[in-house]
Structures are given as C-alpha cells and as structure tokens.
Amino acid sequence: MSASNSTLGITQLQRQNHARVTPGKRMTTIVVMIVLILVSTYFLLPLVWLLISTTKSGSDLFNTPMLALPSHVSFFANLHLVSTYGGGTFWRWYLNSVFYATVTSVLSTLICTMAGYAMAKYQFKGRKFMFSLILGSLLVPGAALTIPTFLLIKFLGMMNSYQGVIIPGLASAFGAYFMNIYIQEAMPSEFMDSGRVDGASDWQIFWRISLPIIRPGLVTYFLISFIGSWNNFFLPLLILNNSALFPLPLGLQVWSTYITQAGSGVPPYAQIIMGSFLSIMPMIVLFPFLRKYIASGMISGGIKM
Amino acid sequence: MHRGRLVPYMMLAPFFILFLGFFIYPFFYSFYLSLFATRMGSSQFVGLNNYFVAFSDSSFWSSIGTVIYYGVLQAVSVLLLGMILALFLDSSLVKGKAFFRLVYFLPYAVPGVIAAMMWGFLYSPELDPLLKIFNLFNGGKSVDLLSTGHLIYSIVNIVTWEWAGYNMTLYFAALTALPVELYEAAKIDGCNEFQIALRIKLPLLRPMITFTSILSIIGSLQLFNEPFILSSLTSVPPNYTPNLYIYNMAFSYGNFNYSAALSFLLAFVTFVASMIFLYFTSGEQRRERRLQKLADRNRRSQNQVYSPVEVGGQV
Structure with a gap:
C-alpha cells in the first residue's frame, strides 16, 4: 500500500492541484453542477420510469401519472404475468x-x-x-x-x-x-x-x-x-x-x-x-x-x- | 525449433478459419450474388444490372437521404453532448465526477432493442407521459412523436440517450491523457476554465473527434434497430433506412440478389462518406500532429497504438 503512495507521480499531484476549487469559481460551479444534474435526470429518466412501471398493472399504466406509484402495487402480479405469458x-x-x-x-x-x-x-x-x-x-x-x-x-x-x-x-x-x-x-x-x-x-x-x-x-x-x-x-x-x-x-x-x-x-x-x-x-x-x-x-x- | 514455427499458425488457425468463413467469404459472396437475378424461376447471370437498377431506385436513394439527414442530426447531438459532458467532467468545476461518469455511461449497459422499446413507450400517445410537454410548444395541440414527420427526431433522441455517454467516456479518457502542464501554462497566461476548454483541450481532442465521427458515420448509415422496433408501435415505411430496405427486400420480398447489390452499394457509400470526411479533416492534420507530438512526450507509455489513447489509460 505504501508503495503505491510513494509512486504517486508529479502529474498526479499536479492534477489534484489543478482540480482545487477557488472561492471565485463557486458560482460557476453551482451553475455547472445544476446542468450536469439535469443531464443526469435525462439519462436516468427512462430507467426510473421502467422501475416504477413494473409496479403498475396494465390499466394503471394508462391511468396513473408517469412517475407516480400506483395505489395498489402489482410488482409480483406482473412478475407472475411475465412468467406465464405466451x-x-x-x-x-x-x-x-x-x-x-x-x-x-x-x-x-x-x-x-x-x-x-x-x-x-x-x-x-x-x-x-x-x-x-x-x-x-x-x-x-x-x-x-x-x-x-x-x-x-x-x-x-x-x-x-x-x-x-x-x-x-x-x-x-x-x-x-x-x-x-x-x-x-x-x-x-x-x-x-x-x-x-x-x-x-x-x-x-x-x-x-x-x-x-x-x-x-x-x-x-x-x-x-x-x-x-x-x-x-x-x-x-x-x-x-x-x-x-x-x-x-x-x-x-x-x-x-x-x-x-x-x-x-x-x-x-x-x-x-x-x-x-x-x-x-x-x-x-x-x-x-x-x-x-x-x-x-x-x-x-x-x-x- | 521446428515445432515452434508451427505454433503461431496453430494459434491463429481457429480465428482465421472462422474469420474466413463468416467474414471474408460472405463479403465476396455478397458481391457474387449481386451479379445474378431470378428470372422465371431460375437464377441468371445479369452482370452489373442490379446496380443499374439500384442507381435509378428512388426508394433506395430516399432512404440514403434519410440516414444522411439523420446522421448529421445524430452526430451533432451525440458527439456534442458527449464532448460537452467530457469537458465539464475534466474541468475543476465539478464535484462527484465518478457519479456522473457512471450515470452518463449507464445506457451502454442497456441493449439497444430495449432502449428503443422503452423510449417507444414513452413516446406512445396511449401512455402519454412525455407528450404534454411538447404540446406546450404546439399551442396546446397534441403532438404525435411517432408520426412520420417527427420519427427521425424521436430516433435521434433514442440514439443520443444510448451513445452520448459512450462518446463522453472516449473523450474523457483522451482528455485525461493530456499533460496537465499545458493547463498550468495557460492559467499563468490568464486563461479561465472555459478558455482552456475551448482553446487547448478541444484542439487536442481533434484525433478523437475525427475517430468518433467516422464511427458515427458508419453507425448512422447502418441504422436499423430503432426504426425496426418502433415499427411495431407506429407505421414506419419499409424503405425508411437503407438497412431496413435491404432487410425487407430480402425477407419480405424474397429478392436476395437485389438485396445483396444494395448491401454492397451501401457498404460502398459508407466507405466513400468516411473517405470524404477524412479528406476534409486531414487538412489540419499536420498542425494537429505537431500538438500531438507534444502530448505524446508526456505519456506514460511509449507504445503508439492505432487509437489516440493508450491501453490502461486513466478512465
């Protein structure tokens, strides 16, 4: 373990130094972080939607808002459905x-x-x-x-x-x-x-x-x-x-x-x-x-x- | 020592045989097939006739037109988004980089067919979740994202979702391989983060940009999965993309010879498109090579490989 510490190269140190945030940058950082988080929701949205939708019955899919859980969770019913369908x-x-x-x-x-x-x-x-x-x-x-x-x-x-x-x-x-x-x-x-x-x-x-x-x-x-x-x-x-x-x-x-x-x-x-x-x-x-x-x-x- | 000389051939043999059988042979057989046509139930040699037919086949060329338009849109959105994300993640402005890198790259783990189906459902008027946002831009009238006019943008969105993170990963790795000294020098000269990204990082990313663009061109011209999947939710013309046309020509209409000619023609168009792109980007290559040399000097590994970043680079 100590060996890997001692081999920490100059560039590695420079990189850490390069990455240090100065107070003047704080505002920009906040703006950039908001953008990145919004983009993250774009990438996660279909996956989250899919996860939530697994809990909905066929009719819940049409009657409940997209990202809301249904009143009755039918995850296991769906599991049964997928296992027996066709x-x-x-x-x-x-x-x-x-x-x-x-x-x-x-x-x-x-x-x-x-x-x-x-x-x-x-x-x-x-x-x-x-x-x-x-x-x-x-x-x-x-x-x-x-x-x-x-x-x-x-x-x-x-x-x-x-x-x-x-x-x-x-x-x-x-x-x-x-x-x-x-x-x-x-x-x-x-x-x-x-x-x-x-x-x-x-x-x-x-x-x-x-x-x-x-x-x-x-x-x-x-x-x-x-x-x-x-x-x-x-x-x-x-x-x-x-x-x-x-x-x-x-x-x-x-x-x-x-x-x-x-x-x-x-x-x-x-x-x-x-x-x-x-x-x-x-x-x-x-x-x-x-x-x-x-x-x-x-x-x-x-x-x- | 005699046995030793045979060893490399023995090691190469399984690969070589399979490669010959399932790559080289089909490639030439495809061309051979394209020289025949079925007339009155029997196969006849027709020379290049299938190609002449293809040249005046407006169904084929309109599909080429579609994928060229799609390719431009796709390249702009996929590559641009990937690049912007990579530049942000490489700057000192961001915390939790590992998290973002993971989230953006996550769609790579989702099979393209399933990604297309998920988005297809999200677009479906019956399931209606996303549509309402678009209605706002349409004066409250409903928008059908799967209608023929909007289909191409819907596909661009699916492909962006699938591949932007992949391209970000490539760009990010290329950026990590650049020497930090350059940024230090720029900072001393008074550059801020955005200027560094624009003036220093972006030009040094050039080889990677060229490389990903070529992949993008090849991928765009071959578009198949997304329109094919969406065709079970909406009506997609059988000649929407060249590959869809080739598929339908062979498996719906049973015309394998003409289908083979179209495949060959598509491969040729792809090749020409890549070459044209390379020609227009190579003008700046000498300048780029000079910068690259500077970057190379600071690389950990001396082994120059085909792609601009070495194996095991920090990713």
Missing part, C-alpha cells in the same frame, strides 16, 4: 440469452486471444497481411454481410439452432485487434524467454505464463463480448423463428409486435415492461463494478460493438 417462454429466453452470451464470450475471448497473441509475440510469414486484413475489416459495415451470412447459415443447416447464433460471432476482428494491442503492451517477451530456458513448450508458456499476465485484458474483452452478445438482435432475428430458441431482445421485440396487431388480445404492455426490467437488471447492478474494465477496452479499441 406459454411461459420468458425464463426460457432468459436462459437462452445467458447461454448465448456466456458461450460466445468465453469462446471468442479464447479464439481472439490466441490470434492476438500469435500476431503480437511471434514473427511469421503472413503476420502483416493478417493484421491489415483485420484492421481493414473493422471499416466494413456489417450490413454488407447480412444476406450472405444468412444464406451461409442456411446452407450449413444451422437455421434455428444454437450454433447458428453463436458461431458467426466468434471470430471478432475487434477482439483480435484489441488483444493484439493489449498483449504487445502488457506482456514482456522476457517472460517467454525465461519460460523457454526452463524447458516449457510454447503452449505451456501460453497457458501457464502469458494468460495469467494478460488477465486484465481478458476480463475487458470478455465483458465487451458478453455485453455485445447479450444485446445481439439482428442475427437471431434472421435465423431464428422457433421461439424456444429466442434470446431476450428478440423475444421482447416479438411481444411488442402484439401491441398493434389486431386480435391478439390485451396489449402486453405490463409484460414487456417487466421483461425489459428483468433483462437489464443484472447488467445495471453490475455496471458500477465493471465500468472501468469496459471503458479501458473501448478506448484502446474504440469500436462500437
């Missing part, structure tokens, strides 16, 4: 989403780490070519690939299957690029040399020495990949029509189409609101702890997922 597929979708996101992110992290590691730590023929291919592909909009990817999945007989959703997303160019950059920075080649001297094979070095060293980068990419596949909508939309395989966003979207469809009974507003709430809950709760990892990865790669 044959009770909601929790199945939840499990599907967890499954898609977990498998995709674990495998993608491993695949992209190996690729990034090979390009960062080995000299081999085709290394430069591979790297430029990956960089170039970051500029290609996904739209150009939609139709052929769909046809390819169809050709491979992976329509309406877990593989069909998972496999196309595994080789992320962003992932390989990010891991490559990270490994170059965080993993000194001397560790590999000392492993070799001790008689370890390349694979042993990779698993036993390198992976533990680059763990923070692995966590970052894992999280970005997890969120990316948790949010994935377009590919499942194209290749799934068996509702038992839907991930949450697709399932909820299908529910939302019942709102305007004639003859599908009472519009499922309450179900969709509760379903949305349940599907963003885990990430919102974990986000304060994960923010730092996610931000550092985004910044070094800087690619919209």
Whole structure:
C-alpha cells in the first residue's frame, strides 16, 4: 500500500492541484453542477420510469401519472404475468440469452486471444497481411454481410439452432485487434524467454505464463463480448423463428409486435415492461463494478460493438 | 525449433478459419450474388444490372437521404453532448465526477432493442407521459412523436440517450491523457476554465473527434434497430433506412440478389462518406500532429497504438 503512495507521480499531484476549487469559481460551479444534474435526470429518466412501471398493472399504466406509484402495487402480479405469458417462454429466453452470451464470450475471448497473441509475440510469414486484413475489416459495415451470412447459415443447416447464433460471432476482428494491442503492451517477451530456458513448450508458456499476465485484458474483452452478445438482435432475428430458441431482445421485440396487431388480445404492455426490467437488471447492478474494465477496452479499441 | 514455427499458425488457425468463413467469404459472396437475378424461376447471370437498377431506385436513394439527414442530426447531438459532458467532467468545476461518469455511461449497459422499446413507450400517445410537454410548444395541440414527420427526431433522441455517454467516456479518457502542464501554462497566461476548454483541450481532442465521427458515420448509415422496433408501435415505411430496405427486400420480398447489390452499394457509400470526411479533416492534420507530438512526450507509455489513447489509460 505504501508503495503505491510513494509512486504517486508529479502529474498526479499536479492534477489534484489543478482540480482545487477557488472561492471565485463557486458560482460557476453551482451553475455547472445544476446542468450536469439535469443531464443526469435525462439519462436516468427512462430507467426510473421502467422501475416504477413494473409496479403498475396494465390499466394503471394508462391511468396513473408517469412517475407516480400506483395505489395498489402489482410488482409480483406482473412478475407472475411475465412468467406465464405466451406459454411461459420468458425464463426460457432468459436462459437462452445467458447461454448465448456466456458461450460466445468465453469462446471468442479464447479464439481472439490466441490470434492476438500469435500476431503480437511471434514473427511469421503472413503476420502483416493478417493484421491489415483485420484492421481493414473493422471499416466494413456489417450490413454488407447480412444476406450472405444468412444464406451461409442456411446452407450449413444451422437455421434455428444454437450454433447458428453463436458461431458467426466468434471470430471478432475487434477482439483480435484489441488483444493484439493489449498483449504487445502488457506482456514482456522476457517472460517467454525465461519460460523457454526452463524447458516449457510454447503452449505451456501460453497457458501457464502469458494468460495469467494478460488477465486484465481478458476480463475487458470478455465483458465487451458478453455485453455485445447479450444485446445481439439482428442475427437471431434472421435465423431464428422457433421461439424456444429466442434470446431476450428478440423475444421482447416479438411481444411488442402484439401491441398493434389486431386480435391478439390485451396489449402486453405490463409484460414487456417487466421483461425489459428483468433483462437489464443484472447488467445495471453490475455496471458500477465493471465500468472501468469496459471503458479501458473501448478506448484502446474504440469500436462500437 | 521446428515445432515452434508451427505454433503461431496453430494459434491463429481457429480465428482465421472462422474469420474466413463468416467474414471474408460472405463479403465476396455478397458481391457474387449481386451479379445474378431470378428470372422465371431460375437464377441468371445479369452482370452489373442490379446496380443499374439500384442507381435509378428512388426508394433506395430516399432512404440514403434519410440516414444522411439523420446522421448529421445524430452526430451533432451525440458527439456534442458527449464532448460537452467530457469537458465539464475534466474541468475543476465539478464535484462527484465518478457519479456522473457512471450515470452518463449507464445506457451502454442497456441493449439497444430495449432502449428503443422503452423510449417507444414513452413516446406512445396511449401512455402519454412525455407528450404534454411538447404540446406546450404546439399551442396546446397534441403532438404525435411517432408520426412520420417527427420519427427521425424521436430516433435521434433514442440514439443520443444510448451513445452520448459512450462518446463522453472516449473523450474523457483522451482528455485525461493530456499533460496537465499545458493547463498550468495557460492559467499563468490568464486563461479561465472555459478558455482552456475551448482553446487547448478541444484542439487536442481533434484525433478523437475525427475517430468518433467516422464511427458515427458508419453507425448512422447502418441504422436499423430503432426504426425496426418502433415499427411495431407506429407505421414506419419499409424503405425508411437503407438497412431496413435491404432487410425487407430480402425477407419480405424474397429478392436476395437485389438485396445483396444494395448491401454492397451501401457498404460502398459508407466507405466513400468516411473517405470524404477524412479528406476534409486531414487538412489540419499536420498542425494537429505537431500538438500531438507534444502530448505524446508526456505519456506514460511509449507504445503508439492505432487509437489516440493508450491501453490502461486513466478512465
């Protein structure tokens, strides 16, 4: 602990000094703080509204003011409603989403780490070519690939299957690029040399020495990949029509189409609101702890997922 | 040593095979598909005919027009809001920075589909919560935020909510990597906080601004999720955005060949738009590079990476 205090750099001290508020600034500070708090309400409003709305029955949604609690809290009634609506597929979708996101992110992290590691730590023929291919592909909009990817999945007989959703997303160019950059920075080649001297094979070095060293980068990419596949909508939309395989966003979207469809009974507003709430809950709760990892990865790669 | 030489290829193999299969191959296959057309039940080679059709397809070009207009609005609101927030949070005027950084970035944790649905509900006349504010500006008459005329602004708002904090995070990290000495010097010269933000921080953010603008251009031209979700609450034209048109061309009308040609054309338009943007911003690049060099000297890491901020920078 004391070591980290003594390494407090000059810039750190300057930064603290720079941040000191002088009395003359007080008025400006108050104005700026008011603006920032107003902006915060903008960002929080839909989430607060969603939370409050989970306590309202279908008719309360229309009859009570937007941010007011209803006279009778129907949170558990809504929970029951969402669990049983449409044959009770909601929790199945939840499990599907967890499954898609977990498998995709674990495998993608491993695949992209190996690729990034090979390009960062080995000299081999085709290394430069591979790297430029990956960089170039970051500029290609996904739209150009939609139709052929769909046809390819169809050709491979992976329509309406877990593989069909998972496999196309595994080789992320962003992932390989990010891991490559990270490994170059965080993993000194001397560790590999000392492993070799001790008689370890390349694979042993990779698993036993390198992976533990680059763990923070692995966590970052894992999280970005997890969120990316948790949010994935377009590919499942194209290749799934068996509702038992839907991930949450697709399932909820299908529910939302019942709102305007004639003859599908009472519009499922309450179900969709509760379903949305349940599907963003885990990430919102974990986000304060994960923010730092996610931000550092985004910044070094800087690619919209 | 011989085995060691194979190792990098073995490590690269899983990625390479999947990348080849699900990126490179679809890319070229898309072009191949676009050269055919289904005539009287069988697939025929038609050369570039699909592209000629596309050039005079007003449905396609009007969708391009929509997303260009949308892109300008979106870039202004998302990037500007992100930048202003980052500059505020980097100034000495604000307390509780960690809290604001978290709140602004929080929408990143919400799937785009769910964000669009939440806002769709907030816009809905039936649920009526936000509308009353807008009625005030319309002389007490009610405003339908989901009507065709207002749809684009409603989408810009959703996207701003989703991505402003993301861009703020990028800008904020870039600002944290700048050397504090510059501000000290400016302060001694008599600059106040706003002048420092405007004259020193903003010019140094240039590479990051260029970078986020490119992402913004690519993202705007590909707009799909938000209009697609809103189409279950209101009527959205099937050719509202190029991607929506491409989707409907393939999956509602079953014309995969023409759809592939449109995809390719959209990718091309995106590429050209990015290049035009880069061309107009690169004039100032030499000046910017000089400033960047000054900033680089003070960086913790010597390793220059593709993006302007190094890995593990303070965020």
